[in-house]
Amino acid sequence: MPVLRVAVDIHRCRLLGLTGSAALAVGGAAAGALPVRDVPAPHSAAAGLGLAAAYFGLVMLSAAWALLGRTLRGPVPPSPRDLLLTLALWAAPLLLTPPLFSRDVYSYLAQGAMAEAGIDVYTHGPSRLGGPTAAEVAPVWRHTPTPYGPVFLGSAAVMAGWARADVATGVLGLRLVALLGVAMMALCLPALARRCGADPRTAVWLGGLNPLVLLHLVGDAHNDAVMLGLLGAGLVAALGGRPAAGAVLVTLAALVKAPAALGLPAVVLLRARRQSGRLPLLRAVLATGGAAAATTVAATAVAGTGYGWTTALDTPVSPGNWSLTSTLGRLTGAGLRRLGSGLAEFAVPAWHLAGLAATALAVLVVWKRHHWHRPVYAVGLSLGAVAVLGPAIRPWYVLWGVFLIAAAAPRGSVRPVRAAALLSGLLALVVMPSGFPPDHNQLLIAVGGSTLGVLALWCAYRVAARAADRAPRPEALPPAAPRPMDPPPQSDRPTGDPRRPQGSTA
Template structure:
């Protein structure tokens, strides 16, 4: 493959690179200042209007620092979307950008308080899958967002275990928050270690993959400062896939990868959509149904065993599966199916009817998601089967196999995030990481980089989601975007068949 990091896809001069690096760093510093002025501190009052945010103590300074900082960070990341000057430069710059948020209070969300209370509930003998943190008696309930105080935990038993250990070792709320951030940072570091191996395996320059996946503002604000459990889940998922890509067909490696991916699912269930593609990566040699059952069987068995062991070891059994049903309690236009449901309700109101379309549209989206996941897996399987018949150079075959499986998994995660009943900005980090290591064309990377840039501006430092204040216009714009994308996809089908 030569030296993929040596030559950029486009001209990146030293001056442009330096401007991007330090503009992003300035943005990260401003976001941290905004966090201390008006972030999601435990005793910060919950604001329900933009006016309330503006008239709060240091309100104008908080919003000013947040808006300017976000603009600088997003602009700097976007300016090098074609790739950083080198892999080393990308890692160093992303690391610089992540340092200020490391010392900020929780930013962009109050979910970390929910984690702490769920861990507290478990350590006090109350299942977080049966009752919300308020009913469990958590002493830090006031710091939790009201919508999640009475909602059972939607996370897996392994993360509940980690949250419980953080509470026990932390000795209080501040200590628990610090340790939960340590867990999140460990997840980001694990992802950073896995990215080069996955990118090289797929024939993608490390300098571009690392830049897109690590320098994205969503990582610093939500995974590091916000301490979201997506960080550790993402790190475990990438590690499991890396083991499979490097050691396909080897029973020990398949078991290790299965355990790691099982833990990823036991952190957050979204990782489950990657498992069918991981089974494809596990195959050694020619792709046949027999080989898939043989190598994929080892892998699947390890995943199931890990889920069973973690469920039983924590005493939570399979209660956590029931908790997933409550993850869609929130309704915001940032979820495309929810936005379409809102627009149908608005249209019905104009006609004097109340269709209550959101649940129906969400259900239809989940059915569509199931169809898409099957179609994506079948596409990956048939593409890999074709490689059995095509004579290519060994090095091309070596990069084609992992690229197909990683791209399929990334597209599956993107479909899951977009068609789920709820979308939060940090959800985008899952498909972003895989698509960054699997997309060879810089031009094609724009289609998933642009949504991540937009998602980076959807929240305020105290966790307020701007979607709350833009429900009607946001729903209309999102629905219009859905229609445009659907029309373009339909028009593209005949063109592809004609090729």
């Protein structure tokens, strides 16, 4: 592979990433998770061109992100403020595009409308609501109760009421909610990194400018943005000596999605480190637990959804889920069926239980190693284990761990940062813009669009490299000849007393 001779600066990266996100937005208008009435025929020219443009944009955006990471190691790395401005620039084209890579936002809107109508979302699926909003929900989730907490359902109900059954307006409202979460994430990253002794630039690059953030938290308005934004704000408050506020914010994050509750042990430890006297850990546990309980009661009362979310956390995963344990379970089941065993139906549940046990073990090991000196890093590693080893996984689940690993990884620990960056880049390409598995033709079009993006990058690199080779190098320029009217050079050192005539002695 040739050595990169072209100078990489933030301006070129911004332009490249903006090109990618604009192409992705244009492609999403024809190949995204469109309302059912606007979906083109699967093999129409519009759908094919949209899919090719979307994957062309994905390659451009991913390349811009990778090149921007190189500038962090340059002689003049960009500031966190420059990186935050880049995030805003890259996100702008995705604000008005249709949902991308998932139809979950339609489920959110239907669940919000159910909550507003007084339908128990923890007992019934969106099919109970009926109407145009429920028709947009993916068939696999139409009869499934929601596992989300009252904080998110309350905000979704507000947006559903504002939209008044207009799907496009409701999607825009939920995207604004997600953007608020992304803004909280982005603003928390530099503060978390400074308090944890990490590099703020790397934190913003990996945790904020990550393609998964742009594609799935901005593009599809996933409620993970709100969860992570509240979790980050709570940990910043706890690190800053405000553990009560930290407990409240982390609890609110857990009332969006339950995995954020893993942040509460970090709040307990940060509180205990600041206390003196007897039994500081016990007092921190009681204070944090009291704040969490009071927040839960208040939020549930305001949302009016009841406590059904405590029993809805075991919502079944989709049959084709490609998490590690689900995949191993399906492979094991297929092998048992070939052998004629009657145990094949137990293979997937058994692997799910094994995954939960492995998750618990990984969390215990992480907290034993990092709990006192790096509790925020321990939360990030724990959330990463939950996402990877759990019974269900989606690309944006990886952000649970990446967000805090980016902000709290110890300086010099390159391996977890590189692993998180590589995993993020790979997962950015594995889901189709429509949110559905591809057929053979769609897969070929996606590969073609990606190849076109790679060729465009190579051509741009060659053009820039030739321009750099032709440019004169500063060290090769001859010294400028003095102009006739220029005075002779003067030395900075005094040559004698100016009051004495030349040649005189003291």
